[in-house]
Amino acid sequence: MQTLIYIIMVPMVYAAAAIFVVGIIIRLVVLLRAPANPSTLQIYPEKRPKWLWAIHDTFLFPTVRRHKPVLWVFLILFHIAFLLLFIGHLELFADFQLTQIIAHDIFLGQGFVGLTLSICLLFFLFRRIKSPVREISVPEDYLLLLLLFLTVLFGSQMDWARTWYEYGELTVEDYRAYLLSLVVLKPDLPFATTFSGHSFMLVLHIFFANLFLIFFPFSQLMHSILSLPMNKLRRG
Amino acid sequence: MDEKTKTELLTLFKNKLNRAMRYYLDTCTRCGVCTKACHAYASTGQVRYTSAYRHELVRRLYKKYFKLQGKVWPAAGEAKVLEDMTIKELYDAAYSCTGCRRCMVYCPFGIDTQMIMSIAKLLLVGASTEPELLTMLADMSIEKGKSMDVFKESFLTGIKKLEGQVVEKWRSEAGETVIPIDVDGADLLYVALAGAHSIIPAAAVFNAAGEHWTLSFFEAVNFGAFVGDPTRTTLILDRIISEAKRLKVKEVCICECGTAFRVMKHLTGPQPFKVSSITEVQARYIREGRIRLDKSIVSDTVTYHDPCQIARNGGIIDEARYILHHLTDNYTEMTKEPKYNWCCGGGGGLVAMGEETLDFRMTSSSIKADQVRKTGAKILSTACENCHTQLGDLNDHYKLGVDVKFLSSMVADALVR
Ligand code: SF4
Ligand code: SF4
Numbered sequence: 001m002q003t004l005i006y007i008i009m010v011p012m013v014y015a016a017a018a019i020f021v022v023g024i025i026i027r028l029v030v031l032l033r034a035p036a037n038p039s040t041l042q043i044y045p046e047k048r049p050k051w052l053w054a055i056h057d058t059f060l061f062p063t064v065r066r067h068k069p070v071l072w073v074f075l076i077l078f079h080i081a082f083l084l085l086f087i088g089h090l091e092l093f094a095d096f097q098l099t100q101i102i103a104h105d106i107f108l109g110q111g112f113v114g115l116t117l118s119i120c121l122l123f124f125l126f127r128r129i130k131s132p133v134r135e136i137s138v139p140e141d142y143l144l145l146l147l148l149f150l151t152v153l154f155g156s157q158m159d160w161a162r163t164w165y166e167y168g169e170l171t172v173e174d175y176r177a178y179l180l181s182l183v184v185l186k187p188d189l190p191f192a193t194t195f196s197g198h199s200f201m202l203v204l205h206i207f208f209a210n211l212f213l214i215f216f217p218f219s220q221l222m223h224s225i226l227s228l229p230m231n232k233l234r235r236g
Numbered sequence: 237m238d239e240k241t242k243t244e245l246l247t248l249f250k251n252k253l254n255r256a257m258r259y260y261l262d263t264c265t266r267c268g269v270c271t272k273a274c275h276a277y278a279s280t281g282q283v284r285y286t287s288a289y290r291h292e293l294v295r296r297l298y299k300k301y302f303k304l305q306g307k308v309w310p311a312a313g314e315a316k317v318l319e320d321m322t323i324k325e326l327y328d329a330a331y332s333c334t335g336c337r338r339c340m341v342y343c344p345f346g347i348d349t350q351m352i353m354s355i356a357k358l359l360l361v362g363a364s365t366e367p368e369l370l371t372m373l374a375d376m377s378i379e380k381g382k383s384m385d386v387f388k389e390s391f392l393t394g395i396k397k398l399e400g401q402v403v404e405k406w407r408s409e410a411g412e413t414v415i416p417i418d419v420d421g422a423d424l425l426y427v428a429l430a431g432a433h434s435i436i437p438a439a440a441v442f443n444a445a446g447e448h449w450t451l452s453f454f455e456a457v458n459f460g461a462f463v464g465d466p467t468r469t470t471l472i473l474d475r476i477i478s479e480a481k482r483l484k485v486k487e488v489c490i491c492e493c494g495t496a497f498r499v500m501k502h503l504t505g506p507q508p509f510k511v512s513s514i515t516e517v518q519a520r521y522i523r524e525g526r527i528r529l530d531k532s533i534v535s536d537t538v539t540y541h542d543p544c545q546i547a548r549n550g551g552i553i554d555e556a557r558y559i560l561h562h563l564t565d566n567y568t569e570m571t572k573e574p575k576y577n578w579c580c581g582g583g584g585g586l587v588a589m590g591e592e593t594l595d596f597r598m599t600s601s602s603i604k605a606d607q608v609r610k611t612g613a614k615i616l617s618t619a620c621e622n623c624h625t626q627l628g629d630l631n632d633h634y635k636l637g638v639d640v641k642f643l644s645s646m647v648a649d650a651l652v653r
Contacts, residue, residue: 041351
């Protein structure tokens with residue numbers, strides 16, 4: 001069992017990170033090397049400055065707000081929560097003064113960020129089962145949502161345990177020690193991360209996150225990077 | 237399907253994969269925001285007419301042959317092998333899509349369904365399963381470009397016969413040519429359609445504005461674009477471009493044909509002449525005081541259908557309204573925002589295919605008929621040949637009781653000295 005835990009928490013993490021980074025780079029190189037479309041793909045009437053409107057479209061999803069307002073609320077909550085969690089994970093690597101403008105414990109949001117994310121993911125999952133989204137969905141779409149849901153669930157569970165149930169065996173310091181050891185290429189698993197009562201949560205969290213990262217470059221998740229240039233095409 | 241055909245088709249597919257196309261094929265999250273955008277889905281409720289469903293048919297092939305995911309784990313994205321059945325599905329998807337790009341307005345990423353359908357159409361051409369009629373019409377246009385001398389005489393005689401009707405609308409000064417053709421150094425080359433309705437009113441307005449113009453030998457419509465064949469599209473286009481260059485005109489004015497305008501204006505790259513739609517040109521004449529219109533001619537309520545390729549995809553929106561406000565005080569908008577106007581349901585070659593598509597055109601556009609009815613207008617004006625035909629068919633089929641008119645004819649009928 002310990003070997004399996006080790007594989008998930010060390011070599012698999014390295015492999016996932018490598019596939020994630022190299023995969024995205026290759027995808028982008030292929031895209032950038034492809035010739036640009038010879039003509040405009042703009043939709044009219046146009047608004048200027050086009051760049052600013054493209055950024056507006058990319059980050060505020062105005063068309064979703066207009067046509068699917070409920071979905072929009074969940075999407076915005078989801079993306080904000082995702083960003084906060086991303087920042088939360090960055091803070092495990094180092095303290096950033098910028099993010100501490102509003103002083104907080106790691107992770108931000110006292111467990112509610114993870115909760116929001118989980119609820120949003122369940123909403124996305126269930127709305128897919130309804131027609132007409134069901135007919136246009138492919139297994140990849142469910143799989144990604146499921147992977148993300150499991151990742152978030154086990155990740156948040158650790159957070160919830162600490163903040164809501166006064167559970168103290170696995171501390172932020174333990175995560176930090178583990179992550180930093182990975183970064184400096186001297187992998188070390190602190191006792192608490194593998195032997196404490198909640199460690200299996202951490203192991204599962206990392207396992208699903210690894211799968212998610214591995215799948216990322218080959219899936220529709222590339223929309224997170226491509227949305228801006230695509231919206232720019234529509235704005236002209 | 238034999239291996240040779242498959243390889244040929246996949247080469248055609250590959251040639252289509254420029255950056256924008258790859259973005260579109262890589263990104264759809266199948267979020268379903270676009271479903272209600274398509275008039276065919278909104279009218280029939282059939283999911284296969286949603287834009288995402290249409291692109292997924294092409295995307296499955298893309299995954300299978302051009303993406304690692306489809307090679308390693310085809311089931312994840314339902315990647316699919318190219319076979320005869322696929323060709324049938326592509327036909328259904330491509331020839332039920334008018335390329336109106338209304339769904340592009342809805343999509344959070346702006347995925348262009350018309351562009352993705354251009355792959356489907358090209359594969360159909362490659363497999364010789366495209367609508368024969370469209371290819372035949374495209375080839376006739378190309379042939380006309382090659383052997384102009386054969387057609388020239390009959391064309392000139394035909395045009396001569398129209399002059400009387402032009403003069404009825406606007407009496408030219410003595411000695412002036414009513415329909416000038418082949419004028420070297422003219423300011424404007426007008427590219428019309430084959431019918432007299434596309435030439436007579438336009439000629440009257442040009443003459444009234446004192447334009448130094450000349451009529452093109454060629455008709456504007458590009459059947460190559462309808463059938464999605466880039467080679468034929470270019471050949472058809474090149475006839476007009478070389479005529480414009482030969483005559484050294486400053487401006488090429490495209491008649492009321494949405495596809496012809498968009499192809500010439502936006503899909504040809506930079507040219508030594510300006511490209512305008514006839515709506516733009518007529519609005520300019522009014523603004524500059526070169527023509528004046530009598531508002532008392534039109535007494536009924538008028539509404540305007542924005543042709544997709546001219547408005548949402550071509551940028552000519554305010555000009556039509558400017559003209560209409562000079563034609564009547566009784567104008568009512570069809571939609572608050574023209575980029576959301578429903579497609580008439582006749583674009584993408586569907587109207588050109590005639591009776592064959594009539595049933596589908598009617599059932600897939602009930603939403604358009606409702607929209608027209610809601611305006612309460614008696615006159616339905618538009619600035620595109622396809623839209624005009626389709627709206628006329630809808631008028632008959634749904635008993636809308638409107639009078640479908642070309643905007644340019646309304647201008648010609650209201651000319652005053
Ligand atoms: S709105 Fe865009 S991303 Fe969503 S399903 Fe439609 S095409 Fe795909
Ligand atoms: S381009 Fe128009 S016809 Fe085609 S799928 Fe989109 S909305 Fe429907």
